[in-house]
Amino acid sequence: MAPYTTLSDADLTVLLKQQDQRAYTVIYERYWALLFRHAGRMLKDDEQAADVIQDLFTVMWTNAETLEINTSLASYLYTSLRNRILKLIRREKVQINYLVTLPDFEKEGHNITDEILREKELQIQIEREIEMLPPKMREIFELSRNAHMSYKQIAEEINIAEGTVKKQVYNALKILRTRLGMTFFMGIMKLILFFFK
Template sequence: MAIYSEFSDAELMLLLSGSDGLAFAEIYQRYTGALFIHAYRILGDEEEAKDVIQELFAVLWIKRNTIVLRTSLSSYLYSSVKNRILDLIAHKKVEDRYVRSLGRFIDEGEYVTDQQVREKELSELIEREVALLPPRMREVFELSRRDNLSYKEIAEELNISDKTVKKQVNSALSILRQKLDIAFLCAFFLRFL
């Protein structure tokens, strides 16, 4: 009966490629402790280190027929552990960024989105109410608020007095205020129905 602990790494890999379970067990026994310590030193987390080592040996068994060593078995195993740790760290960074991004969206996104929707609705409501103003009053109001013209500039453009412009703007604001107050009250009460 063969004593697997006496075989070299190269002999064990040859036997492993032929699906020899005892060769796999010997490789596992020979390297698992040192690889675990190596992984644990880098990761600082016992469970993550165990997972890395378990995954490494699972892949070693699955790919046993296709693995071609260009260096020693120990170099291959240590490189594999290092690569798995780097993948794990990269995955954790991506995951952390995603979680932070999701957290920001939850914290700020809903508020921003809700606020933007409300601002858009309010803007549309104001536009509808301005469109319902009498034509001359709407024209004066739009020149005042949208075009930022002074009362004097509006009076000159429309060939009316400054007092008429002031009265038209004040009337428009009064009408809009009343209609918007009613709309806000309705919206407020509809939320509680």
């Protein structure tokens, strides 16, 4: 058998599902630094970034046998990381908003709560619509927007033409704009710029 470091992500994923410790180690070493940089940009806190990634890999190893990876390994890892970070940001944002707005609550009352609820509803709606995109289009869109991969990198990662990647991202944005309406679409663009800058 070829050395584990030369195996493709797909081969490593098969071995991981068989609870192969060496395959897990190679995946960890192959992606840890990339995920750390990505998480660091989003969280602006290296300690939090390391904790989120450690949790991601721990859960991945614990659930190795039942792991469902329907996209590329890179897309799976970036999407899982993004979801964990968004949960963390939302949780912290709610806590901060609560502490900051508590003294003013009597003055402003339900307006603050309404704004937080609208923002949460928008985030949920956007996530739901992204999940409803066709699988290949969703994978390409998430690699582009969430993993910050260039069209060329995505094309190489999933072995398709760069022009196809560009067209899929364009089509995904067009579908989201149609489904969400202009107000929601502007919201998704703001969230993308805020969370993934």
